[in-house]
Amino acid sequence: MINVKKEGKLTIRDIAALAGVSAGTVSRTMNGQAGVGQETRQRIQQIIEEHRFQVDPTARMLSTGRSQTLAVVFPLHASEVVMHPIYPALIGALGDAAERAGYDILLLTQSAEKAAHVVDTVTRRRVDGVVLPAAGPRDPLIKQLTGIGAPTVLIGHRTNREGVGWVDSDHDSAAHDLTRLMLDTGRRELVLLNGPAHVSACKLRSAGFWKCVQAAGDAVTSAREIRVPFDTDAATAEALKILGDPSRPTGVVCGSDTIAAGVMDAAHSLGLRVPDDVAVTGFDDRSFAARTTPTLTTVRMPLDDIGRTAAQMLFAMISGGPAPRKVILPTEIILRGSTPARED
Amino acid sequence: MINVKKEGKLTIRDIAALAGVSAGTVSRTMNGQAGVGQETRQRIQQIIEEHRFQVDPTARMLSTGRSQTLAVVFPLHASEVVMHPIYPALIGALGDAAERAGYDILLLTQSAEKAAHVVDTVTRRRVDGVVLPAAGPRDPLIKQLTGIGAPTVLIGHRTNREGVGWVDSDHDSAAHDLTRLMLDTGRRELVLLNGPAHVSACKLRSAGFWKCVQAAGDAVTSAREIRVPFDTDAATAEALKILGDPSRPTGVVCGSDTIAAGVMDAAHSLGLRVPDDVAVTGFDDRSFAARTTPTLTTVRMPLDDIGRTAAQMLFAMISGGPAPRKVILPTEIILRGSTPARED
DNA sequence: CTATACAACGCAACCGGTTGCGTAAACCGG
DNA sequence: CCGGTTTACGCAACCGGTTGCGTTGTATAG
Numbered sequence: 001m002i003n004v005k006k007e008g009k010l011t012i013r014d015i016a017a018l019a020g021v022s023a024g025t026v027s028r029t030m031n032g033q034a035g036v037g038q039e040t041r042q043r044i045q046q047i048i049e050e051h052r053f054q055v056d057p058t059a060r061m062l063s064t065g066r067s068q069t070l071a072v073v074f075p076l077h078a079s080e081v082v083m084h085p086i087y088p089a090l091i092g093a094l095g096d097a098a099e100r101a102g103y104d105i106l107l108l109t110q111s112a113e114k115a116a117h118v119v120d121t122v123t124r125r126r127v128d129g130v131v132l133p134a135a136g137p138r139d140p141l142i143k144q145l146t147g148i149g150a151p152t153v154l155i156g157h158r159t160n161r162e163g164v165g166w167v168d169s170d171h172d173s174a175a176h177d178l179t180r181l182m183l184d185t186g187r188r189e190l191v192l193l194n195g196p197a198h199v200s201a202c203k204l205r206s207a208g209f210w211k212c213v214q215a216a217g218d219a220v221t222s223a224r225e226i227r228v229p230f231d232t233d234a235a236t237a238e239a240l241k242i243l244g245d246p247s248r249p250t251g252v253v254c255g256s257d258t259i260a261a262g263v264m265d266a267a268h269s270l271g272l273r274v275p276d277d278v279a280v281t282g283f284d285d286r287s288f289a290a291r292t293t294p295t296l297t298t299v300r301m302p303l304d305d306i307g308r309t310a311a312q313m314l315f316a317m318i319s320g321g322p323a324p325r326k327v328i329l330p331t332e333i334i335l336r337g338s339t340p341a342r343e344d
Numbered sequence: 345m346i347n348v349k350k351e352g353k354l355t356i357r358d359i360a361a362l363a364g365v366s367a368g369t370v371s372r373t374m375n376g377q378a379g380v381g382q383e384t385r386q387r388i389q390q391i392i393e394e395h396r397f398q399v400d401p402t403a404r405m406l407s408t409g410r411s412q413t414l415a416v417v418f419p420l421h422a423s424e425v426v427m428h429p430i431y432p433a434l435i436g437a438l439g440d441a442a443e444r445a446g447y448d449i450l451l452l453t454q455s456a457e458k459a460a461h462v463v464d465t466v467t468r469r470r471v472d473g474v475v476l477p478a479a480g481p482r483d484p485l486i487k488q489l490t491g492i493g494a495p496t497v498l499i500g501h502r503t504n505r506e507g508v509g510w511v512d513s514d515h516d517s518a519a520h521d522l523t524r525l526m527l528d529t530g531r532r533e534l535v536l537l538n539g540p541a542h543v544s545a546c547k548l549r550s551a552g553f554w555k556c557v558q559a560a561g562d563a564v565t566s567a568r569e570i571r572v573p574f575d576t577d578a579a580t581a582e583a584l585k586i587l588g589d590p591s592r593p594t595g596v597v598c599g600s601d602t603i604a605a606g607v608m609d610a611a612h613s614l615g616l617r618v619p620d621d622v623a624v625t626g627f628d629d630r631s632f633a634a635r636t637t638p639t640l641t642t643v644r645m646p647l648d649d650i651g652r653t654a655a656q657m658l659f660a661m662i663s664g665g666p667a668p669r670k671v672i673l674p675t676e677i678i679l680r681g682s683t684p685a686r687e688d
Numbered sequence: 689c690t691a692t693a694c695a696a697c698g699c700a701a702c703c704g705g706t707t708g709c710g711t712a713a714a715c716c717g718g
Numbered sequence: 719c720c721g722g723t724t725t726a727c728g729c730a731a732c733c734g735g736t737t738g739c740g741t742t743g744t745a746t747a748g
Contacts, residue, residue, distance in 0.1 A: 009734095011733090011734055011735080012734065012735055012736095013734080013735090021697070021698085022697065022698045022699075023698095023734090023735075023736090024697075024698070024699080024700095024735095024736075024737070025696085025697060025698080026735095027735060027736055027737080028697090028736090028737090030735095031736085033737095034695090034696095035695075035696060035697070036695095036696070036697080037695080037696055037697085040696075040697085054464075054468060055734085055735070056406075056468065056733090056734055056735070057468055057469060058402060058405045058406045058411075058469070058470060058733085058734080058735095059406055059703090059733070059734035059735040059736090060734080060735055060736080061402045061703095061735095062400075062402045062403055062406050062703050062704070062705095062733090062734080062735075062736095063702075063703050063734085063735050063736045063737085064703085064735085064736065065703085067402075072451070074432075074435070074436060074439060076436055076439075076440055087431075087432045088418075088428075088431045088432065091418070091451065092418055092420050092453060095418060095420075095451055095452070095453035096420055096453050096455060098453075099453055099455065099461065104450055104451075104452070104465060104469065105450070105451045106448055106449070106450055106451070107416070107435065107439055107448075107449045107450070107451045108439070108448070109436060109439035109440050109442075109443055111440060111443065117443065120398075121448060124398060124400065124401055125401060125402070125448065126402060232634075232635070261635050286631060286632075287630060287631060287632055288630075288631055288632025288635045288636075290576075291576070291605050291632045291635070291636060292632075292635060293637055353704095355703090355704055355705080356704065356705060356706095357704080357705090365727075365728085366727070366728045366729075367704090367705075367706090367728095368705095368706075368707070368727075368728070368729080368730095369726085369727060369728080370705095371705060371706055371707080372706090372707090372727090374705095375706085377707095378725090378726095379725075379726065379727070380726070380727080381725080381726055381727085384726075384727085399704085399705070400703085400704055400705070402703085402704080402705090403703070403704035403705040403706090403733090404704080404705055404706075405705090405733095406703090406704080406705075406706095406733045406734070406735095407704085407705050407706045407707085407732075407733050408705080408706065408733085409733080689748105690747105690748090691746105691747085691748080692745105692746085692747075692748095693744105693745085693746075693747090694743105694744085694745080694746095695742105695743090695744085695745095696741105696742085696743085696744100697740105697741090697742085697743105698739105698740090698741080698742095699738105699739090699740080699741095700737100700738100700739095700740105701736105701737090701738090701739105702735105702736085702737085702738100703734105703735090703736085704733105705732105705733090706731105706732085706733085707730100707731090707732085708729105708730100708731090708732100709728105709729090709730095709731105710727105710728090710729085711726105711727090711728085711729100712725105712726090712727090712728100713724105713725085713726085713727100714723100714724085714725075714726095715722105715723080715724070715725090716721105716722085716723075716724090717720105717721105717722095717723105718719105718720090718721100
């Protein structure tokens, strides 16, 4: 019969015994606390190293109350939000940063509008910090989380609420630069076909667009902004009206790739050429942006940076240290076929 | 209302005191164990209900060794795998199912090829079960996880390895049905432009394709299979050769939407009409599939079902109960413009 | 050469449930 | 009415670290 040796996990007391000290001393050593002699400390660390000893996070959690865990909340309702393909990259970067810092990340699903389960789990699991990658700035969950003292950071939304940090892309500058691109390539009749007004990113994009238009002065003949849902069909319908008009724009800056796709559909069905008759830009660099006809000039979000920054912000908040609580990260314009080449 | 001593969390001993019993009895009551009188049990449950008492999972974990936690592993290398947009939906369904069963899910990122950190975290955190949504059937991580006795299920890959379950889509039938669709709409010269041979899904799709061709007998004039990477440009190059030949196929079944996109590009540049001159189908129903010209007929995976099934399979494995360990779920064909309408 | 201050470390009581074991009371057939 | 079970429950020892406090031993001041 095969002798199955129960490899008993070593406990802190085993290490203590090997080192000829008490468990408390080992604990202090591992946590870098004072009260341990120099050579004793070295001997203990040596033994820990040799035996590959690792603290049991559960036991530690029970006595300290800290879990070395971050949570990220997935809203299951609003599936159109979650299905947005930015999430895998975002979460990957977040997880990577967390791992490096010795944290694990808990994936919470927020079903329906119920924040209760999330708050509940955060307290029960003693989660150290929470990332909300898909919550609006007015989401009641935020209040509840700060209410229980959980460090919280929003992604993609900005807020002035006390005690909550956020990291967002620079929508403002991105929209500004796209508009500038239109002007630089000779487009003087502009339309911003933006997403819904209640989406904060859209407000910022609006601001960037108008800032550029104002600064351009006579270089722009006409400019206006229209709101549509983030829906290709709705965008097509609206674009048919806009582009069917004799005073049609020669450049359309869109609030998302899905809207831009709708505009290009409309242009095609009206017999207009893109970008010759009308230039089009999107937002997000969705996968289909490289596959439209023509390919779509758009804006790519710095997802890796966002994830990493969110994690670091949380660590700072947890340790109470000073650190920026509001971060805006630069975006990248992806030049493709839906805009004319810039004249250099 | 009864005055609770320390404002804050009640412990099991507080409940015991209120009920006039010992902590052990409360514990037995909560876990449905025998050894508690009928009326005592009711009284205790009543009090638990009243005070909204909830067990501390950390403490329970420490003494039982079980964590009520599932882990899902994200490989960070092979970003093209993780970036595949099926993940958000998959993970959403998984999380939802886990939540309903009172489990939480831990998100592990597997950096580089290092399985060590994953195994490490699984043991340290006492994870009850692991989902591998992006691991090949030969991934060494599988061996290591089963080695430490962690219930493991694969998603999207099949294996005969002892002690590991899997759930996959019915690629075989899907490919068969697409091929059947080609034949039913009068396409007799077929090509399967499949993905790499080492991808198990591609093997299954190959099998389905050939099964249909064999069964069709004289209904098919020619049929062949070609392998390309999951890359639109590579697919375009290959498709230019295939479609440029005088004996070009009238139907091309593709191993992915990205490949199909490449084929349609090639067709357009050769002046061939889709689907009139050549019908094309994809796989996955990526977001851009609804936005190609023409829109792409493709196959949608049952992501919700897959997630839910994986969770349930893990629960069964954890409790040691009997349950199917190998599940194949049916897919759905999304009919769009790249194939002719079926003659009914 | 004492008195005082510290540094180094052991002890034991936590953290909040779980569980084996012991015991008193209730129940049973004879 | 009695011995033998069964049932209901309390007790206390865990699970594996952490930490306040008390006790040494030694360095420094007076």
